[in-house]
Amino acid sequence: MAIAHSSLLSSLQGGLIISCQAPPDSPLHVPEIIAAMAEAAVNQGAVGIRVDSPAHVRAVRQRLPKIPLIGLWKQVSADSDVYITPQFHHAEAIAQAGADIIALDATERPRPQGDTLAEIVQRVQEKLEIPMMADIDSLEAARVAHQLGIEIIGTTLYGYTAATAEQSPPAWELLSDLVRDCPGFIICEGGISSPEMAQRAIALGANAVVVGTAITGIDMLVQRYRSAILGQ
Template sequence: MTYDQNLIPPQSLIVSCQAPVDSPLHDPIIIAAMAKASVNQGAVGVRVDTPNHIKAVREQITQPIIGLWKQQIPGYEVYITPRFTDAMAIAQAGADIIAVDATLRNRPNGETANTLILKIKQELGKQVMADVDTLEAAIEAAKGGADFVGTTLYGYTKATENCSPPGFELLENMVKNLEIPVICEGGISSPESAQKALELGAYAVVVGTAITGIDIQVKRYQTALNQMEVKS
């Protein structure tokens, strides 16, 4: 095993503290407050997007930060920390673990996910969480040296576009076939679904929208209420 149990302990909760770019919540101070509130209530760490947000969170907590930088690059579908320069920026901002898109899709600069993973580990000295969509991608990332692998992109790629998270079947298959820790992320909408993920063998669980997604949650409630008005 290449991971450090002291960094992310088993059977633990990680909270994804993010907000849409057009939301008032997309402010480093607010994201940092979300992160602080999360660890105050027992979360072992947080998952944060962009260098500015990571830096703000780092000033507020000492717990592990899984950092990423969503970048839309013309001609490529990968967007979670797609390049080494992105990884370097979030490492410098204070991330302890770098999350990368480790699907089997084409990448910028002719890199593969595994060359990026290796470079992060060797040149930045950071652990890597490989965000995947399929078992094949998970196995490849594990071979490439990823410290953790997550079900993050299940349902968000062409290969899984007919699937809906949480990817419990994928989680089970990953647990059975990998020797590195598997993190369940995506679609965990209740404490009960988080418990189920751990029962299926998840090393840890990441919860985002259900805890910090105010914009999406309010929209869901409002949509439901509007439907009631139409029926009446």
């Protein structure tokens, strides 16, 4: 299995991963449309896809059987701010849908009632045997994730937690710290809104870059343009 993991990470090295997602109330939030976005991205050179929910993971996998696929499942709960694959059964569903990598919140925030991060990681390692991506917001969280055996570290949640609310992505300083102090496969994700930013992330030492809204976020982008035109 370690060889398979190594081969998977090698296929992502130095490349662009596209996050193909849409708000739940968007007409784009349809498995077939998400899969079409993913295929368009791969046709233009994306080395991997990141996608939310079992249904969307399954649709992308059917359309792109060989492309590396990072899956997650966003679940909002009343008792925790953790929403990216918060419990083991969410991770299991994502794996069963066809993901190659499971992305999960690995910040130090309390999780919803149930599994701890350490318990989830152990169960994924023992039962699912596929790599994980730790979505973190700090160097401390990254160190914990690495100690637990999570292979991939992503800056995904920098600027989106209470501890980093005053910071704005991209997480350039955090990325540099991770490259210097945290072994593992480092992905820069969050706030990458131009080719130049993606290039900078690789130059700083990221193994790969995830871009989402700037490419696939039609709903949010239209809102921004409209607000600018109207002076709002």
